[in-house]
Amino acid sequence: MNGNELKKREIMDRTAPNRSTAIINGSCSNVLNWDDVAYPWAYPKYKRMLANFWTPFEINMSQDIKQFPELTEEEQNAFLKIIGLLALLDSIQTDYAGKVADYITDSSINALMIILAQQEVIHNHSYSYVLSSLVPKSVQDEVFEYWRNEPVLQKRNEFVTNGYKEFAENPNVENLLKSIVFDVILEGLFFYSGFAFFYNLARNQKMVASSTMINYINRDEQLHVDLFVKIYQEVLKQYPEYDTPELAQFVQSTFVKAAELEIEWAHQILGNKMEGLSLKDVEHYIKFYANVRCHQLGYERPFDGYRSNPLKWIKAYEEVDLGKSDFFEQKSRQYTKVNHVDNGFDEL
Template structure:
């Protein structure tokens, strides 16, 4: 039996400021960060604010000089990954806004609004990078890749079908299902592409672009944590829902998602990129799928794969955990673009 999902009221004079639940709860909709239901909400909000960045702060001058030095294959892969990211972050902006309508906790609704803003910034970064490297016509073509690349279409449909089911029938069950697809999107489907950019950076190529990718990666890690908390708390608050069934769904979904990400990895990287052995990248994808399932309270769908096989990626993982800044360990420019060093100087 499906459980209906009610939208949050704009204001409820009879309800407490501190909500009574994530969904179908009571809340006045007045936000007091010192009086919230979930103790982790405010620290997460502060963390999201502390990570604030805008693309125009990053000087793309060196990347522009290096762009023509990349191989044709590197350029093509670069553009395909940007095309994928632009599509996924675009629908993510809209999805996060729609799901916020059903969050009856005002602090979580606020976090979702910040998340949506960050996705807009991510999309700005893709436009910013491409406007630096290619002409307007080619940029427009790259933003159309999702329409005619068969592998992109298959991957994207996997996500959008899960989102559309929630939008068409907003039940608690479809709410939870859509969150699983969100964690696939933000916690797995970006990762072969991220590895490509990080591999360029560790070889001293396109470091400014990779810096932006790293900041996006850092944001997405917080987003994954937020959605995982919402998923787990919703299951806790609704004991009538079959928890075991949803955990099986998580495992099955990530099994399919990992195969799609591996198929994409072969499509964009294959066997010919030095520093990214395709077998290791496959193992890395299985490792990340296991990690995300564990975060959602499910069993690992892939036996083994408990360690990251791409050891050199640890530097970037440590950035996500706030331990260090990989890019500060290397020579890079990070200056705000101004009238003195703007596009006219590139």
């Protein structure tokens, strides 16, 4: 193995210490002792990820079931196509997280990656849960096929999957770093015009339960971005020779392209017919988040200006602690737990 290649983590190594020697290509017995870990940020991150635990069954869909037929045709179309996009991206993400975890040679960080992958599975379940509440099986099946048939979606998806594919087929340090850039784009940018659509519906008192589900997912994705940023930074500390102007240029240009693709998707899916959501503001919002994510990774922001969030109202939906209150009604949550079969149908 040369210095650029990655070695897979061993299931057990009797000769290695429990406390890992490096995040990748290190030595570790693979025994996890949370009181003796190499990265002090890992345990607080573990507690945060545990605190985020939720399942779709917690959300009562009965009011959304009544409201969905009352949405405009444009709103229904955007609702279903955005769900289709999210389902595809989170499916990819589950697999990617597992592939990265194979090469993480620190048992605590590997544990975080396994939790992350499990949360992505829950996200995908939530899309099925929402769709099974609102539309017949034939429409559900159609939604889960959008990724094959929509040209704009195909461009977006291939942009990320090709970045992941390089790492999956040739796992080395450089490809790991570049794949993490695509991960931060997927989890920290490509979801965000879709999230804005759901939050805007909720702002207009429409589909509040679905938007609550989206907020749970949004909250998870923010933690996932933070985790991958930490991994990226630790890998560069371990391999500083990769921290080059060429890598910086790659990151910035990749974020520019990602923002262009997200804006193209926003124009197609949102148009100019969404009450209270202007395309100009959405474009600004996308470039703002491209700047935020690129800066998080440690690079100059690729778009001049765009330092503030133009959708000021959205902070009420992005930054609330859902464990304490309902962020739409600001009162203690008293959701009725419903099973996957009825999804609140008994309350129609």
